[in-house]
Amino acid sequence: MSASAFKQSNGVTETDSLRMRLRTATQTDHDRLEKLMESLDFAVTLESYTSLLLLLLGFHRPLEARLLELDWSETGLDLKERCKSHLLIADLTHLGLDSDSIARVRNCPHLPCASTIPEAVGVLYVLEGSTLGGQLISRRIKSELGVSEVSGGSFFLAYGGKTGEMWRGFIEVLERHGRDAATAHLVEAAALQTFQRLSAWIGDSDARKQC
Numbered sequence: 001m002s003a004s005a006f007k008q009s010n011g012v013t014e015t016d017s018l019r020m021r022l023r024t025a026t027q028t029d030h031d032r033l034e035k036l037m038e039s040l041d042f043a044v045t046l047e048s049y050t051s052l053l054l055l056l057l058g059f060h061r062p063l064e065a066r067l068l069e070l071d072w073s074e075t076g077l078d079l080k081e082r083c084k085s086h087l088l089i090a091d092l093t094h095l096g097l098d099s100d101s102i103a104r105v106r107n108c109p110h111l112p113c114a115s116t117i118p119e120a121v122g123v124l125y126v127l128e129g130s131t132l133g134g135q136l137i138s139r140r141i142k143s144e145l146g147v148s149e150v151s152g153g154s155f156f157l158a159y160g161g162k163t164g165e166m167w168r169g170f171i172e173v174l175e176r177h178g179r180d181a182a183t184a185h186l187v188e189a190a191a192l193q194t195f196q197r198l199s200a201w202i203g204d205s206d207a208r209k210q211c
């Protein structure tokens with residue numbers, strides 16, 4: 001059997017999967033975002049690491065609030081379980097920020113559109129996917145900054161040992177949205193927009209001034 005005919009346990013052919021389509025479509029944007037994060041020297045000093053967490057909070061907190069307004073019941077996903085802004089808040093608190101400063105963190109004014117479940121699934125592809133690279137970042141901030149899960153590094157560790165399981169659970173839902181071409185298109189457009197808006201926000205020097 002050729003690799004292209006290989007079927008995953010959920011019956012989706014690997015090469016036809018919406019996940020692979022999104023991975024390819026967003027590769028350039030992922031690489032750009034990775035470089036942008038490096039350019040902030042986030043793993044060099046605690047100050048720059050804290051600045052990155054503030055930027056991520058300004059994106060995740062309002063975006064999660066928007067996603068939580070939707071009815072996820074048809075997807076079978078427990079969105080609350082996948083929200084991570086409380087981890088950013090816990091990390092920032094650990095790093096010395098008080099609750100007033102955290103409440104005042106500026107929200108990204110140009111969030112990705114997520115008014116339908118297919119769009120929200122595209123947004124979630126990016127947010128959930130970041131937990132994969134997050135495992136590498138988690139190890140790096142531990143070795144370079146001495147920051148662990150209990151000392152300001154809970155966001156990047158996120159699901160920790162359950163990362164693979166959580167990702168597979170999400171991919172099952174994603175693949176269901178790949179059966180219909182128009183729906184798949186909405187998911188892909190939202191994933192691309194999410195990468196682009198997150199990069200624009202992280203690269204925005206005005207947003208960084210608050211940090």
Ligand code: HEM
Nearest residue numbers: 019023030033034037125126127129130132133134136137
């Ligand atoms: C907030 C920033 C980031 C976002 C939104 C993000 C998003 C994503 C997404 C959506 C995927 C899944 C791709 C797929 O379908 O397989 C992914 C995977 C991955 N990311 Fe990132 N990423 C971010 C930062 C980083 C950084 C800084 C690194 C480098 C340390 C990184 C390394 C990786 C790696 C190695 C994978 C593949 C993991 C695997 O297949 O097991 N990411 N990321």
